[in-house]
Amino acid sequence: MKIYQKFKALIFWIEFIISIIFLCIFFILIHSQEKIWKIRKLWAKLQKYVINYKIRIQGFIHPETNLFLINHQSLLDIVVLEDLCPKNISWIAKKELGEIPIFKTLIKKPKIICIDRSPKGLVKLLKEAKERLKEKRILAIFPEGTRSKTQKLLKFKIGAKILAEKLNLKVQPVVIVDSAKILDTQNFNAKSGVLKVVFLDLVDTSKENWLEQTRKKMQEILDKERLQN
Template identity: 45%
Template structure:
């Protein structure tokens, strides 16, 4: 079973690389006005080819312009692109923009890079997020942990998303993603058929929220993760 799971992982990596390199990037270059739809459709193809299904609980709040999500791997992004036909403005660390295929997709998709080693990185992130929301009318999607978690416990949230939300008086919607690491585990390089569950939690209007709204969101997300992960292995 482990050998088959390893084979499935490399199949999944091949599918993602092929669809991104031969499908998404050329089509986005040729039809820039339809970036969101192209990514939506082709990410659905990726999930189908690797044997993954999506279960959605709740709905995306149309008022929300900043989405906070837990992060366990690339399938998180693929799932969110597949589930909503919107042109998300993803925030990703600068190093990812230099990765073959994926980096080119981030560039062509007009995503936001953040330099975590540079003190001016937060200022740039703020300006880029503001441009996405106010000028391009795109919702910003960010993983507040700043990196992938290896288990079910959320890592401490970075201050950047809170700073942006409060300065711009945004409506923030937390999203919990369950099962993505089971479908494709980048830590131990295994993959399985499975369902990725996307749970939309109630949105928070930061201008009317209590001072500890950011901490409350993290606590609520952790409660949902704990409840949904009961009975599953740590990899789920």
């Protein structure tokens, strides 16, 4: 079984690298954000068929949402939201990703926001986030800042709170249940399965400790779903 999972991961990564190269070519040739977004969605759906997983959804994407808070365990988290979201997502990513040569075009053309954790980085984040919102896009951030390697969510970074409160955003938490069990990029494993995605209600950001309470609620959802599996 482990050999099969390694082989499946190999097939995925070969396809992934080839498809990323084609995405770069398409993005260079295309200037319409609408067309770039549609290509991204087609790419996300392709990954679903290559890995051969299914998605089970609980809840729904609120029509007023303009910021997703998502827990993070795998590359699959990005793929799944790209597949499901009916609007063009503008991801908020670490600056380091934009410095990787092959990712420069993939980040620049779809107007993904790359930030650092300096005061200047926060100003840049707010400025670019405003621009994306004017374009009727949905912002998406992993508030943990990196992938969790355990069953516990990492402490949420303050940037998500500042972003939401400064721009008066409608925040919707999204819990993706153990995506690393299907695509584990750390241990080079891939397998078929059902991936559950839970869309929670909009957060009341008027409460002072809303970010920590949101993390607590998302952890409770994860723990509950794991007991049912």
